[in-house]
Amino acid sequence: MMKKFRFTNLFFRYIVFLSLPMLSAPFFSTYALSAEYPSRPIEIVTHSAPGGPNNLIGHLIAEIVQKEKILPQPVFVTLKPGSGMAKAFSYLFEKKGEDHLWAITSNGLILGTPLRVVVPYTYRNFTPIANICVDGSVMIVSAKSPYKTMDDIFDAAKKNPNKLAQGGSSITSNEAMMGKVMQKIKGVQWKFVSFAGEMEAATNVMGGNIDFAFLNPSSVLEHVRAGNLRVILAASTKRYKAFPDVPTVQEAGLGKPQISYRALMGPPEMPQYAVKTLETAAKRIVESAQFRKYMDQSMMQEEYMDAKKLAAFWEEDEKLVKQQMIDGGMLNKDGSIIQK
Amino acid sequence: MDIVHGLMTGLAIVFTPVNILLVFVGAVMGTLVGILPGLGVTATVAILMPVVLGMTPVTAMIMLVSMFCGARFGGAITAIMMNLPGESNAIVTCLDGYQMALQGRAGPAIGLAAISSFVGGQISLVMMMLLAPVMAKMAIGFGPPEFFSLTLMGLSLVTSLTGKSLVKGFLAATLGLVLATVGSDMFSGSLRLTLGRIELMDGINFVMVAVGLFALGEILLNVEQGVKFSLGKVPRGLRNLLPTWQDIRQCLTTWIRSIIIGFIVGVLPGAGATVASFISYAVAKTTSKTPERFGTGAVEGVAAAESADNASTSGDLVPMLTLGIPGSAGTGMLMVVLLMFGLRPGPFLLPEHPEIFWGIVASMYFANILLLIINIPLIPVVVQVLKVPYSLMYIIIIVIGSIGVYSIDYSIFDLRVMGVFGIIGYCFKKLDYPPACLLLALILGPMVERAFRQSIILSDGSLSIFIERPVSAVFLFFAVLALFAPWLQRYFLARVRSKERIPAESAQ
Numbered sequence: 001m002m003k004k005f006r007f008t009n010l011f012f013r014y015i016v017f018l019s020l021p022m023l024s025a026p027f028f029s030t031y032a033l034s035a036e037y038p039s040r041p042i043e044i045v046t047h048s049a050p051g052g053p054n055n056l057i058g059h060l061i062a063e064i065v066q067k068e069k070i071l072p073q074p075v076f077v078t079l080k081p082g083s084g085m086a087k088a089f090s091y092l093f094e095k096k097g098e099d100h101l102w103a104i105t106s107n108g109l110i111l112g113t114p115l116r117v118v119v120p121y122t123y124r125n126f127t128p129i130a131n132i133c134v135d136g137s138v139m140i141v142s143a144k145s146p147y148k149t150m151d152d153i154f155d156a157a158k159k160n161p162n163k164l165a166q167g168g169s170s171i172t173s174n175e176a177m178m179g180k181v182m183q184k185i186k187g188v189q190w191k192f193v194s195f196a197g198e199m200e201a202a203t204n205v206m207g208g209n210i211d212f213a214f215l216n217p218s219s220v221l222e223h224v225r226a227g228n229l230r231v232i233l234a235a236s237t238k239r240y241k242a243f244p245d246v247p248t249v250q251e252a253g254l255g256k257p258q259i260s261y262r263a264l265m266g267p268p269e270m271p272q273y274a275v276k277t278l279e280t281a282a283k284r285i286v287e288s289a290q291f292r293k294y295m296d297q298s299m300m301q302e303e304y305m306d307a308k309k310l311a312a313f314w315e316e317d318e319k320l321v322k323q324q325m326i327d328g329g330m331l332n333k334d335g336s337i338i339q340k
Numbered sequence: 341m342d343i344v345h346g347l348m349t350g351l352a353i354v355f356t357p358v359n360i361l362l363v364f365v366g367a368v369m370g371t372l373v374g375i376l377p378g379l380g381v382t383a384t385v386a387i388l389m390p391v392v393l394g395m396t397p398v399t400a401m402i403m404l405v406s407m408f409c410g411a412r413f414g415g416a417i418t419a420i421m422m423n424l425p426g427e428s429n430a431i432v433t434c435l436d437g438y439q440m441a442l443q444g445r446a447g448p449a450i451g452l453a454a455i456s457s458f459v460g461g462q463i464s465l466v467m468m469m470l471l472a473p474v475m476a477k478m479a480i481g482f483g484p485p486e487f488f489s490l491t492l493m494g495l496s497l498v499t500s501l502t503g504k505s506l507v508k509g510f511l512a513a514t515l516g517l518v519l520a521t522v523g524s525d526m527f528s529g530s531l532r533l534t535l536g537r538i539e540l541m542d543g544i545n546f547v548m549v550a551v552g553l554f555a556l557g558e559i560l561l562n563v564e565q566g567v568k569f570s571l572g573k574v575p576r577g578l579r580n581l582l583p584t585w586q587d588i589r590q591c592l593t594t595w596i597r598s599i600i601i602g603f604i605v606g607v608l609p610g611a612g613a614t615v616a617s618f619i620s621y622a623v624a625k626t627t628s629k630t631p632e633r634f635g636t637g638a639v640e641g642v643a644a645a646e647s648a649d650n651a652s653t654s655g656d657l658v659p660m661l662t663l664g665i666p667g668s669a670g671t672g673m674l675m676v677v678l679l680m681f682g683l684r685p686g687p688f689l690l691p692e693h694p695e696i697f698w699g700i701v702a703s704m705y706f707a708n709i710l711l712l713i714i715n716i717p718l719i720p721v722v723v724q725v726l727k728v729p730y731s732l733m734y735i736i737i738i739v740i741g742s743i744g745v746y747s748i749d750y751s752i753f754d755l756r757v758m759g760v761f762g763i764i765g766y767c768f769k770k771l772d773y774p775p776a777c778l779l780l781a782l783i784l785g786p787m788v789e790r791a792f793r794q795s796i797i798l799s800d801g802s803l804s805i806f807i808e809r810p811v812s813a814v815f816l817f818f819a820v821l822a823l824f825a826p827w828l829q830r831y832f833l834a835r836v837r838s839k840e841r842i843p844a845e846s847a848q
Contacts, residue, residue, distance in 0.1 A: 055672075059389055059680055066390045077386050079669065080542070087524065090541040094751075119531075165798055170526060193484075193797050194527050196790070199665045200609060209483035209798060222664060222686030297682065 037273055038073040038100055045078050045103035047088035048169075048197065053135070053216050053298065054104050055079060057262065061104075064288050070281045089113070093121050095267040099274035102129060106260035108174035111318045116330055116337060123314050127266035129275055130282035131305035131313065133295060136236030136259045137175060137214040138243065140229045142205050145212075150233050150252050153212065157188035164190040167201035167213040174258040175214035177324060178235060182254050184327055205229065217242065218298040235259070240299060258324075261303070261317075263310055279307050343469050346694060350702030353695060359402050359703070366406030367707045367714070373407065374414020375426045377551055377744030381411045385673040389680075397681040398699040404674055405657075405700050406707035409461060412613070412650050413711055416453035420446060420642075421725055422737045424555040426744070429613035429649045431550050431779055432621045436634065436641030438558075443637050444574070446723045447581030452591070452639055453646045454715045455583065459595050460647030461708040464603045464654035465701060472690075475607045475655070476662040482608055484798065485805050488791035489815030490608065494615055495784045496823040497622035501776045503635065506826075509777045512768070516778035519544050520785025527793055537753075545748055546782050548758040551741040553775040556758065557765020559734045564766075574726050581720050583639070591643035594624045602648030606655020610787060612668040613652040618780050620648035626825040629833065654704065661685055661697055 044061060048054035058077040065075045080088035089110075092103050105126075114122040139150075147153050157164050168175040176192050183189055193210055195201040201213040202220060206228050217240055223229040224243075234240050234248045235257040249257040264282055266275060285291055286304045295302050305313060325331040353359065373384050385392070385404060392400045415427030420437035433453060440449035468475075495513075502509025522533045523543030534540040575581065598620035605616035624644035625634040634641050657674075659665040664686035666672035678685050683693060690697045728736070745758045768775050799805035807813050821828070 056676060056679055059676055062389060063393055063680065074390060077389070079382070079386075087542050090524075162800070171528065191797055193794050194790075195794070196526075196610065203480055203609060203663070203665055204483055207480045207483050219664070222684050222688055226687035228687070 037277055038071060040100055041073050042071065042075045042100045042102065042278075043078055044075050045080055045088050045092055045101065047080055047103070047105070047109070053198075053219065053300075054106070054262070056298070057104055057132070060291065060294050061285055064285050064290050065281065067290070068284065068288055070284050071277070089119070089121060092265075092267045093125065097269045097271070098267045099271045101270075102264050102266050102278055104132075104262060105265050106174070106262050107314065107317050108177065108258060108260060108321070110263075110265070111314060111321045112174075112177065112325065115318075115322055115325060115335075121268075123318065125268045127268065127270035127275055128307050128310040128314065129264040129266055129278050130286075130307060131261055131263040131303055131310045132282060132286050132291075133262050133300045134259050134303045135216070135262065135298075135300035136234065136257055137178075138217045138220065138231045138235065138240070138246065139212055139214050139233035140202070140205055140220050140224075140231055141212045142208055143227050143230050144208070145230065147212070147232065148230075150247075150254070153232075154186045154188055157183075157186075157190050161189045162191060164212070165210040166190055166192050167195055167204055167210040168192065169196075169198060169201070170194055174260060177321075177330070178214060178249070178258045180330060181258075181324055181327060185254055202229070216298075218300075221299075242299065261313070262300075263305070275307055346698040347469070347702060349695065350698030350700075351706075353398055353699045354402060354702045354706050359399060360706075362399060362403040363406045363703055363707050363710060366403040367410040367711050370407035370410020370412075371414035371417075371711070371715075372410075374411035374416075374430075375418050375740075376747070377415075377418070377424060377426050377547055377741060379744060379747045380427060380670070381408055382669045382673050383747065384411075385670075385677070389677070392677055393680055397678065397683055397693075398695055400677055400681070401674070401696060401700050402703040404677065405704050406710075408653055408670060409457075409650070409704060409707040410711060412461075412653055413454060413457045413646075413715065416457070416642075416646055417450060417722060418740065420449045420453065421722070422555060422733075422740070423558045424737055424741055425547075425550045427613075428547055428550065428783075429617050429652075430645075431554070431614065431776070432617040432645035433642055433649075434554050435621065435645075435776055436636075436638050437645075438554075439635065439637035440639070440642065441726070445637065446726055447575070447719050448583040448587060448639070449642055450719050450722060451581070451583040451716060452587060452642050454712055454719075455588065456591070456595065456643045456646035457650045458708050458712045460599050460602060460650035461654065461704065463595075463599050464606075464651035465704055465708075467599075467603050467651075468654040468658060469701060472658050472662055475604075475658045479607050479609060479659045479663065479665070479667075481811070483809075484791045484794035485809050485812040486815065487608070487610060488788060488795050489806060489812040489819060490605075490611065491615075491784050491788040491791060493815050493819035493822055494611075494619050495781065495788055496819045497619060497825075498777050498780055499823055499826050500622040500625050500631075501618075501774055501780060502826075503772060503774050505772070508771075508773045512773045512775065512777040513781040516781025517785045519549070519778075520782050521789070526790065543786070544757065544782070545754070546779060547748055548745045548754050549761050549782060550779055551745055552758045552761025553765035553768065553778065555737055555741050556762025557769050557775065559737060560762060560766035561769050562730065562734065574723050578720065581723060582716070587639045590639055593627075594620075594640040594643045595647050597623060597627070598644045598648040599651040602651030603655040605648075606652030606667065607658050609659055609665050609667040612656065612670075613649045614783055615787075616648045616652040616655075617645040618783070620644040622822070622825075626822075626829055629836070631826075631829060631833075650708075657700065661689055661700070662687065664689075 044058045046055040046058040062075040062077055065071050080091050088103055095101055110123045141147050166179045171194055198215050198219055202215055204210045205213050220229050224231055231243045231246050234246045236248055239248055283304055286302050322335050326333060373379055411427060415430030416433045418424040418426040419430040419433040420441050423434050423438040425431045425434055437449045498509055498513045522540055524531050524541050531541060601620045602616040605611050621641060621644045624640050625631050656667045656671045659667050660671040660675050666675045675685050742755055745754050765775055795805050806816055
């Protein structure tokens with residue numbers, strides 16, 4: 001018995017001895033980083049549910065980086081869905097100074113969310129890298145729905161205030177805001193229901209649980225084709241080729257459309273060498289043929305802005321978003337958070 | 341005839357040398373992924389994305405779904421051998437599987453898990469082929485009120501998971517519900533119970549809770565009781581390492597019920613394999629004539645969990661392939677791969693790209709068979725792990741558990757949370773509180789809350805929405821029934837047993 005025990009003890013010591021270099025590896029690697037960047041695979045954080053547009057762009061970037069050899073290390077995608085982008089943000093926020101990490105964000109979330117709720121960060125905490133594309137959305141109703149145009153919806157909402165229900169991801173999303181702005185312009189009211197993802201909202205429109213939702217045009221295309229859903233409004237700068245008869249928000253006299261500016265950003269205090277490298281990488285990604293093909297296919301447009309331009313754009317856009325939130329009754333008149 | 345023709349096409353696609361090899365690679369890799377907790381299929385697909393995108397769409401799908409099937413089974417191995425749930429859905433397998441291992445029946449437990457996975461996978465695939473269009477319609481009709489009632493039913497099954505004391509079960513479940521509210525609230529974006537820690541904004545992932553409560557709690561208890569040199573006995577002879585006919589016969593009805601439950605829960609978007617296995621386990625226990633055996637190494641417990649788990653995998657694919665709606669993170673990943681190939685899952689996938697649908701179906705059939713062939717002969721090898729001295733074994737368990745938990749978010753904080761739950765798990769064991777109740781509440785809590793608040797917004801605050809909608813009302817009825825299941829069961833069993841006794845006595 002005693003003999004066996006001593007063997008175990010020795011064996012254990014041996015394991016501890018062997019694992020020492022492995023345990024100390026992370027400390028050494030921090031020194032090696034700045035010399036040759038990137039020195040290990042780069043993580044890209046996406047905030048939409050798996051298969052959502054934001055997540056897909058992440059995978060597209062990973063694929064282009066690999067195929068075109070834009071970076072010497074691969075990019076891998078992680079998912080932090082839910083709560084608008086709060087989950088992905090908090091994840092990024094806690095990785096202060098990390099250089100092998102970037103995230104795909106959109107202006108509505110990075111600018112809007114911190115305005116409306118108490119979170120420990122604003123867009124200023126994060127490091128802008130580059131804007132890559134813009135995309136709009138379309139308003140869909142069920143094919144069985146009596147609403148054929150936006151006016152039908154406004155009429156119904158006037159007759160029955162707070163009866164119609166709009167679905168969408170988070171209450172702070174572009175789509176929710178656009179709904180608020182429309183209600184303000186037309187002087188009507190409807191409800192907003194949060195769902196875990198875009199497609200969950202689409203299912204509930206099809207199932208008749210909610211009346212309409214703003215969704216990504218590419219995710220509803222197949223269901224429009226199959227006759228399950230109908231598109232009645234396009235929140236974009238110009239009409240979609242796939243839906244030529246659908247008017248844009250501006251044509252319908254409903255103000256300015258909320259368009260997502262999808263951008264890449266890094267964690268707080270990301271080192272400058274990392275920003276420079278990734279900024280250049282982003283430019284090459286946007287210019288690649290595969291990226292352009294994807295943009296067409298998914299009904300988006302490429303739009304490159306470097307880190308400096310993106311920072312300036314965010315600063316400008318934040319004022320606009322703030323004003324819209326005040327107009328939509330989501331903030332107090334002085335821009336402060338409404339306490340419930 | 342369409343189905344036969346489709347299946348033939350699918351098999352023709354799968355039975356090329358490259359694809360057979362990839363089914364094999366996928367299944368083995370899946371099993372390994374399943375063994376590590378935290379490192380799930382989703383993460384693996386993400387890592388493999390560059391490799392996968394170099395294949396043709398059908399080949400990629402064949403490999404990935406084989407990996408899915410493998411992972412479902414792999415989770416059971418660590419659950420049974422080490423009380424360490426390798427995949428979230430293997431939590432339920434721990435309940436009876438580990439007890440069986442302690443009784444020297446690790447071999448039969450793993451064998452049964454393999455056979456249950458096989459049966460669950462194959463039968464649910466038949467259901468998928470026959471019912472996919474109908475089930476897709478059902479998924480659409482399932483709104484927030486229905487989802488609330490279903491998840492509430494799941495939650496009221498807590499009464500079936502409690503041990504001797506109902507109060508302790510409820511207390512554990514309440515703690516689970518409180519833990520479920522931690523994190524940022526989706527409806528208002530505000531933070532709840534995060535104690536000012538950014539790490540807790542994401543909520544508490546149940547993998548670390550499960551590893552802590554089950555594996556670490558068990559280790560602490562064993563350490564306190566003095567280091568044993570081995571955990572369980574390894575019986576000699578192949579016959580003692582495989583499940584007996586008696587075991588299999590005992591599981592037949594459990595399989596049928598669990599497969600139906602698993603498939604339906606799998607189809608519904610949002611509820612996945614974990615919910616399916618919990619519900620099946622509780623149903624198996626409440627419909628059993630000897631419910632007191634559950635939790636002490638009942639074969640039906642393992643059978644229910646594993647068959648439901650695999651049945652839900654097929655169910656999960658239905659809304660993704662026919663509607664473009666992924667029901668879980670895993671199928672979401674498959675959808676991403678399809679989209680990256682330029683294919684759009686949705687109403688036109690089956691008519692326009694039948695090779696994808698039938699390729700998936702055929703490869704799942706093949707992968708399930710292959711897994712059974714690979715795993716049954718491996719059982720005698722795997723159970724030798726039990727011969728490892730416990731003083732080494734617990735280190736291995738801690739290492740595997742820690743790697744798994746760390747790989748979820750690459751955060752040391754998660755490991756601390758795991759440690760805390762290890763201590764809680766130890767206290768639970770000492771005081772005889774059921775950890776499964778806490779986990780069920782933690783998993784279902786956010787779903788119940790979300791569906792409830794969505795419904796309430798839709799109904800303008802009126803609770804009648806849950807009764808007015810027929811499907812929801814039916815589930816609510818079952819929820820009430822489930823809440824009182826243990827008493828109803830005791831009543832009926834007493835009646836049945838007394839009836840049995842009377843003829844027996846009169847015969848004497």
